[in-house]
Amino acid sequence: MDALISSLMAYGYWGLFLLMVLDPILPTPSETIITLAGTLIAAKKLDLIPAVTAVAAGSVIGSVIAYAIGRYLGRHVLLKYGRWVGIKPAHMVKGERWLNRYKILMLIFGRYIAGVRQVIPYLAGIGRISWFDFTLYTVIGSILWAVTFLVLGRTLTTLVHPVAASIARYWYIVAPVVIVGLGVFIWRRQRTRHARQVPEDQRNTQNTPNA
Template sequence: MLQHKLVAFIAHYGYVGIFGALTLGIVGLPVPDEVLMTFAGYLISKGRLHYIPTVSVAVVGSFTGMSLSFLIGRKLGYPVLVKYGKYVHITEEKLNGTHRWFERFGKFAVTIGYFIPGVRHITAYLAGIGKWPFRHFLVYALPGAMLWAVTFITLGTYLGEHWRKVTETIHRYLLVVLLIVVVAGLVAWYVKKRWKKSAI
């Protein structure tokens, strides 16, 4: 099974393995990114890796993958991606679905998209196809990479031996969890805004 092989790869190669797996995973290969980062956190809890270097390598690896995807989308465009995307599990259906996501959330789709399997692999391609200036892409993609890496690596450091079971459950319901968090954040913002108005 690919997941077990990648876990063994990271356990053996450490930081280099994390960088390579996340770079390839973001480009589109079927790599269970959240599982691998949580496992990296578990290795930190066992003293085999260190927190700051692990987070740094994960951020650089994921952002490298996003940058490669951005450049591919910018240079080759939509038709080529539709034609050859199937080789890295990017279908026309996924492209169209992510495009609708872009229309709904705008540039923040790049940031939020990290947390949604099937979306994070495509947002950078669409940003490239849309001819974004790279500096604008950097502004939205890099914070997402940092937040994503910190979230799952930190989670892994606290889960201990239960890292695999919990992460697989989170991966399955990640979109639902994200929607709940976004809605809760919007409600909190609205309540705070109303409270400030009533206090004036």
Template sequence: MVESLINAVIFVLDKTGYIGITAAMALESACIPIPSEAILPFGGYLSFTGRLNLLLIIVFGTLGGMLGSIGAYFLGRIGGRPLVEKYADKLRLSKSRLEKSDYYFNKYGEKIVFFSRLLPIIRTFISLPAGISKMEIKKFVVYTLLGSLLWSIFLGYAGYKMGENWTIIRSWFHFADMALVIVIIGFIVYKIIVKKVRK
């Protein structure tokens, strides 16, 4: 299913160029798991062939990331908090946990947002909790911009340098995604075990 999605994205990007890259990156940053690990390297490959310009790929990739992130941020800020509080019991989120989340975003929000923009999977969803915790919008925009720009430069340039072998990058990030998922699951299992032991 993921492979089919990636192939569909590549097909669309091949036809739409910069507009497609902007739209795909916006969706990827708005909590829709379209892998930027395919979007930007393919854009880099198109610049390798001379069809697109690498600098513009980076610019439009960053722009798309910003648009999607800001949209997800305001979705979380306006409607996310009441929704989370309404279903807090079902989500097993206590009031203290929500307050702790607010505290971390208020104190370390810029670091959380910046480094999350450089991590597969997490980068797709980080804007929503930032909005729910009502992180200061100026800080959110600045650090999202910096993180998105670095991500676009790295993946776009990697696709350009790899040329026809750009698909190898997808394999690398596939393993990175799997490793990150294992770490997250391991952390969740650890927290559950610790909680039960304490009880």
């Protein structure tokens, strides 16, 4: 995680852009990367608008490349080589079914669905969805996706830092409360388990035939 943060700080917006271009081709923890970029926005190392632009632009270009592969090289290429980039036949079946039923929604929001995000652009190309429709809805979806995780990362950082500072400042109050709470939890769990065990033992005794 520290290495990823260091890389983002070193390469900045270009690093974000290139990682998003590669996302449909090489599986990357893109949500984690974007959220970490959001933490750098909170730390004033990156700015929100350029970061959104880098993530969205990279995502669109990577998706268009994947769309072109699906459109011009076809399903057999994806079936043959998809496993090398984490695309399984089950993902293709699920993505194709959803894409046929909810085309616009999947092009916009499909990237939020694990196991489907990566395969949607290829399937859109295979299904011959028009270039215009694909590009339009991919741009909309990419911007929403970038904003979602960048703002999430920034917000979490903003919320966590004051809480962590308060805990560090008042540790002598927080620590006993946590210890007592943990003790009560364990005690109640043991008590519940014992209460369940007693009737079971009684039933076993009743069911045991007399000698």
